[in-house]
Amino acid sequence: AQSVSQHNHHVILSEAASLELGCNYSYGGTVNLFWYVQYPGQHLQLLLKYFSGDPLVKGIKGFEAEFIKSKFSFNLRKPSVQWSDTAEYFCAVNRPSSNTGKLIFGQGTTLQVKP
């Protein structure tokens, strides 16, 4: 079935460690890609998005992601995490061809950063 997969369900890092969260999707054709973050007890906020152009996109709070079309991937990275990055991270895909605006979410990755 077509889907969005986040391979890491729970990641534990120490402060200053580097972060990479994987996201793969299985849809062909044009896609719009998003990473959302949900801090404990809060709503989803957009970290970054890719629609077209430079496949390396930079978002808020030092996050970046690289779209690799050949690998159907959109991995999220941060060189040095902080305790305040503890949150749940969701990758999401929108397919313009569906014309529904539907965001298809991955299962989410819980990041715990130890001080």
Next chain:
Amino acid sequence: NAGVTQTPKFQVLKTGQSMTLQCAQDMNHEYMSWYRQDPGMGLRLIHYSVGAGITDQGEVPNGYNVSRSTTEDFPLRLLSAAPSQTSVYFCASSLGRIAYEQYFGPGTRLTVT
């Protein structure tokens, strides 16, 4: 701007009861949608609307109704609550369907006993 607002924040229902989750946005967004969030499953689309008077089903529409009489409001109705509807519900809005960021509300945590 208040952005996307949802009420109530928490709700407990008994099986068979009905209720309406409220969602409003003040950004003049045409597109609005409802998602449910369950552990290990990410968010799944329940219903969406591309403008006032127009709604359509998403991935998991059974047991839910929506209407869109104004641009600002997009209520979600549970007709006869079931324990399987215990979840966190998020409303979202965006300028359009394609190539636009969706803004999410704070969520409603619903428990059906």
